[in-house]
Amino acid sequence: MRLSRYFLPILKENPREAEIISHRLMLRAGMIRQQGAGSFSWLPMGKKVLDKVCRIVREEQDRAGALEILMPTIQSADLWRESGRYEDYGKEMLRIKDRHERDMLFGPTNEEMVTEIFRSYIKSYKDLPLNLYHIQWKFRDEVRPRFGVMRSREFLMKDAYSFDLDFEGAKAAYNRMFVSYLRTFTRMGLKAIPMRADTGPIGGDLSHEFIILADTGESQVFCHRDYLDLEVPGEATDFTNDDEIAGIVRDWTTPYAATDEMHDEAAWGKIAEGDRLSARGIEVGHIFHFGDKYSKPMGAKVTGPDGKEHNVSMGSYGIGPTRLIAAIIEASHDENGIIWPESVAPFDVGIINMKAGDAECDRVCDDLYSKLTAAGRDVLYDDTDQRPGGKFATADLIGLPWQMIVGPRGVAAGEIEIKNRRTGERETLPIDAAAKRIGAA
Amino acid sequence: MRLSRYFLPILKENPREAEIISHRLMLRAGMIRQQGAGSFSWLPMGKKVLDKVCRIVREEQDRAGALEILMPTIQSADLWRESGRYEDYGKEMLRIKDRHERDMLFGPTNEEMVTEIFRSYIKSYKDLPLNLYHIQWKFRDEVRPRFGVMRSREFLMKDAYSFDLDFEGAKAAYNRMFVSYLRTFTRMGLKAIPMRADTGPIGGDLSHEFIILADTGESQVFCHRDYLDLEVPGEATDFTNDDEIAGIVRDWTTPYAATDEMHDEAAWGKIAEGDRLSARGIEVGHIFHFGDKYSKPMGAKVTGPDGKEHNVSMGSYGIGPTRLIAAIIEASHDENGIIWPESVAPFDVGIINMKAGDAECDRVCDDLYSKLTAAGRDVLYDDTDQRPGGKFATADLIGLPWQMIVGPRGVAAGEIEIKNRRTGERETLPIDAAAKRIGAA
Numbered sequence: 001m002r003l004s005r006y007f008l009p010i011l012k013e014n015p016r017e018a019e020i021i022s023h024r025l026m027l028r029a030g031m032i033r034q035q036g037a038g039s040f041s042w043l044p045m046g047k048k049v050l051d052k053v054c055r056i057v058r059e060e061q062d063r064a065g066a067l068e069i070l071m072p073t074i075q076s077a078d079l080w081r082e083s084g085r086y087e088d089y090g091k092e093m094l095r096i097k098d099r100h101e102r103d104m105l106f107g108p109t110n111e112e113m114v115t116e117i118f119r120s121y122i123k124s125y126k127d128l129p130l131n132l133y134h135i136q137w138k139f140r141d142e143v144r145p146r147f148g149v150m151r152s153r154e155f156l157m158k159d160a161y162s163f164d165l166d167f168e169g170a171k172a173a174y175n176r177m178f179v180s181y182l183r184t185f186t187r188m189g190l191k192a193i194p195m196r197a198d199t200g201p202i203g204g205d206l207s208h209e210f211i212i213l214a215d216t217g218e219s220q221v222f223c224h225r226d227y228l229d230l231e232v233p234g235e236a237t238d239f240t241n242d243d244e245i246a247g248i249v250r251d252w253t254t255p256y257a258a259t260d261e262m263h264d265e266a267a268w269g270k271i272a273e274g275d276r277l278s279a280r281g282i283e284v285g286h287i288f289h290f291g292d293k294y295s296k297p298m299g300a301k302v303t304g305p306d307g308k309e310h311n312v313s314m315g316s317y318g319i320g321p322t323r324l325i326a327a328i329i330e331a332s333h334d335e336n337g338i339i340w341p342e343s344v345a346p347f348d349v350g351i352i353n354m355k356a357g358d359a360e361c362d363r364v365c366d367d368l369y370s371k372l373t374a375a376g377r378d379v380l381y382d383d384t385d386q387r388p389g390g391k392f393a394t395a396d397l398i399g400l401p402w403q404m405i406v407g408p409r410g411v412a413a414g415e416i417e418i419k420n421r422r423t424g425e426r427e428t429l430p431i432d433a434a435a436k437r438i439g440a441a
Numbered sequence: 442m443r444l445s446r447y448f449l450p451i452l453k454e455n456p457r458e459a460e461i462i463s464h465r466l467m468l469r470a471g472m473i474r475q476q477g478a479g480s481f482s483w484l485p486m487g488k489k490v491l492d493k494v495c496r497i498v499r500e501e502q503d504r505a506g507a508l509e510i511l512m513p514t515i516q517s518a519d520l521w522r523e524s525g526r527y528e529d530y531g532k533e534m535l536r537i538k539d540r541h542e543r544d545m546l547f548g549p550t551n552e553e554m555v556t557e558i559f560r561s562y563i564k565s566y567k568d569l570p571l572n573l574y575h576i577q578w579k580f581r582d583e584v585r586p587r588f589g590v591m592r593s594r595e596f597l598m599k600d601a602y603s604f605d606l607d608f609e610g611a612k613a614a615y616n617r618m619f620v621s622y623l624r625t626f627t628r629m630g631l632k633a634i635p636m637r638a639d640t641g642p643i644g645g646d647l648s649h650e651f652i653i654l655a656d657t658g659e660s661q662v663f664c665h666r667d668y669l670d671l672e673v674p675g676e677a678t679d680f681t682n683d684d685e686i687a688g689i690v691r692d693w694t695t696p697y698a699a700t701d702e703m704h705d706e707a708a709w710g711k712i713a714e715g716d717r718l719s720a721r722g723i724e725v726g727h728i729f730h731f732g733d734k735y736s737k738p739m740g741a742k743v744t745g746p747d748g749k750e751h752n753v754s755m756g757s758y759g760i761g762p763t764r765l766i767a768a769i770i771e772a773s774h775d776e777n778g779i780i781w782p783e784s785v786a787p788f789d790v791g792i793i794n795m796k797a798g799d800a801e802c803d804r805v806c807d808d809l810y811s812k813l814t815a816a817g818r819d820v821l822y823d824d825t826d827q828r829p830g831g832k833f834a835t836a837d838l839i840g841l842p843w844q845m846i847v848g849p850r851g852v853a854a855g856e857i858e859i860k861n862r863r864t865g866e867r868e869t870l871p872i873d874a875a876a877k878r879i880g881a882a
Contacts, residue, residue: 005506006508007510009561033561035517036513036516036545041512041554043510043558044510047511047575067447067448069482069483072482073514073578074477074594091540096535122450132448137513139515141540154513154514154515
């Protein structure tokens with residue numbers, strides 16, 4: 001993409017309304033625009049990051065055997081009356097009346113609707129296990145939305161729902177999602193630690209939050225240092241092997257880890273002081289097992305191998321991709337801007353033409369741009385007539401993993417500079433060698 | 442995907458509520474489930490088709506120079522008060538109050554919001570032309586939603602918005618979208634004919650609907666037979682060349698074409714009778730030029746080359762991907778089910794194991810499945826223990842372009858059968874040759 005044809009509205013000043021760094025950087029880098037309290041548009045570069053985050057979430061859900069569907073945002077109140085949550089949910093639920101005065105709501109979550117889908121079609125244990133997920137906009141009417149997309153009212157959520165004959169099956173489904181989440185966050189350059197959690201309005205008796213450590217985190221967390229070195233399950237992980245998956249979950253739940261709410265001072269005291277890690281954390285995922293909490297009142301039953309009817313045992317599994325982007329920035333930035341992990345960077349590389357209009361600089365940049373693009377690299381080419389200083393500041397602010405800096409002096413010598421955004425390392429290389437380094441064929 | 446691990450809830454009976462063929466077939470093929478009046482969940486196979494349709498829409502928007510963003514579904518009423526449409530829009534707009542009793546609405550379209558984004562950042566003609574699009578859920582509270590996803594209340598829409606300094610620029614932007622739409626529909630196997638249209642609640646003075654011909658179409662349309670042979674612009678079309686694009690638009694607007702509303706009997710009478718095509722049509726896209734209808738009341742201005750301020754000249758451009766899927770089915774089905782164009786088929790090919798459990802049939806199927814998958818083909822492998830008759834009926838109903846039929850007698854002879862869903866042609870081939878024909882490496 002040529003920057004001259006792109007829409008990247010960089011802000012020079014720090015927006016006053018932004019209290020946390022990710023919110024500030026997302027506004028300054030032209031990723032989002034606030035449209036109202038807790039409501040944001042995703043501008044082109046933000047949308048690209050969101051797509052990359054969603055793609056990873058989707059790939060790891062699919063790998064773990066979940067099937068993607070897409071449920072509507074607006075739900076009927078009657079469905080929520082079946083589970084009893086219509087009255088319970090309180091003011092966070094956005095309640096709506098349509099033109100016929102029917103009660104509806106903007107879905108804050110989808111346990112009821114997915115249970116309705118399940119019970120309409122599935123009658124036998126032979127069609128289990130089943131895990132259905134979707135990535136859809138949710139609305140929760142927070143009293144005081146803040147921190148940008150970290151706590152907004154309208155947000156994107158990946159929510160998966162598992163259905164099994166009994167607790168054993170449901171536990172295996174829970175474990176698959178647990179392992180899928182470890183892989184998902186790792187692929188985004190995050191170190192996420194699973195911690196036992198409260199179940200809140202979803203209900204149930206088993207739940208983990210996935211927490212990443214960041215100095216600017218929203219809450220206090222406590223864990224054993226062992227987590228920092230635990231191996232994350234690789235691509236070859238066999239999600240159809242329940243024992244292998246259970247083994248991974250065991251490894252990742254054995255050392256102590258707890259959020260502030262669930263913290264146990266006695267257990268904490270038994271850990272050697274050097275192994276204790278007390279830090280700030282950000283929740284990036286939450287998984288729940290809740291058995292028949294919804295299947296029982298809503299009549300979601302299957303016939304078991306015993307010929308009898310069983311209420312299915314369920315769980316739900318959430319990741320907020322919009323929130324996750326803020327968390328990634330909280331965990332990965334410096335004083336100059338964002339530092340994207342390669343897997344979610346909006347572009348793989350930026351080409352900075354220090355003297356747009358200079359025939360030689362233009363020729364070298366155009367050539368690099370077409371070579372890298374042909375090799376499948378996603379390139380942002382700064383071909384504008386801004387001064388070099390401004391271009392460098394923008395490149396650092398938007399945080400692409402690599403910068404290729406093309407100036408008249410270097411070009412005369414057949415060289416360009418490449419810079420790694422994370423390490424700050426710069427290297428001057430012959431033009432072709434630089435192109436190869438960045439991935440041109 | 443193995444069918445035994447998939448969720449494809451085929452209905453044997455014709456659902457009584459479905460009045461039109463696409464609605465009936467989408468329900469029967471397990472693509473969608475109705476969740477309320479005019480509200481649908483997309484089940485796994487429906488979601489796959491939706492993704493493929495959206496990908497084509499997106500690729501052709503990008504090719505034409507539009508940039509993807511994503512605006513929220515919930516909008517502030519104040520924004521719509523600025524344009525005057527909050528009062529005008531009537532009961533189709535879903536109006537909402539949040540917990541602080543602020544007036545909001547579920548967006549039926551986004552002219553106001555995108556104009557707000559534009560005016561916040563863009564101040565100079567040098568940043569034009571600009572075209573921003575998004576693919577987002579919309580809600581229009583139809584009195585009587587019907588025909589499945591063809592006329593639902595919650596539906597997905599791709600809406601693009603162009604901003605230019607003057608009418609000349611806006612006309613060029615309009616033309617680019619016009620040509621982009623021709624390409625988009627052609628890639629989905631549709632013949633879409635642009636027809637002059639009424640502008641309705643969007644407003645403006647220039648508008649075309651894109652209509653596909655289908656016996657079951659919703660409205661009467663009239664056009665010259667020449668449209669059937671007009672060449673659709675290819676991949677090499679240069680969207681930066683305004684004259685080339687204007688030439689294509691000229692070719693595609695010269696022969697007579699009109700919807701019922703805009704039909705001109707006098708002009709129609711001048712066409713030779715054999716060239717008159719009077720048929721049923723379905724609207725699949727709608728483009729509008731409306732100049733300063735929103736930019737003027739909302740103050741979206743740029744400084745021109747003359748140093749003066751100009752209200753930007755705008756257009757908007759809509760395609761409904763959810764509705765489009767129904768239109769594709771209306772245009773492409775037979776008495777046995779859907780016939781997917783290859784570009785939007787949920788899977789490229791189905792493998793039908795006529796005797797699951799038979800060691801040789803299983804071996805041949807497993808082998809075909811892994812070879813085709815490795816070659817990047819999207820395969821649905823029917824490994825269930827249903828009887829062959831049921832498997833054939835399902836394969837025809839869901840309409841994958843190719844079926845590979847693997848039975849014990851053929852396997853013993855080293856052969857399988859392949860069937861083309863569209864033509865119905867069957868051919869018996871040696872196993873490797875069949876795999877190559879379907880695209881294995």
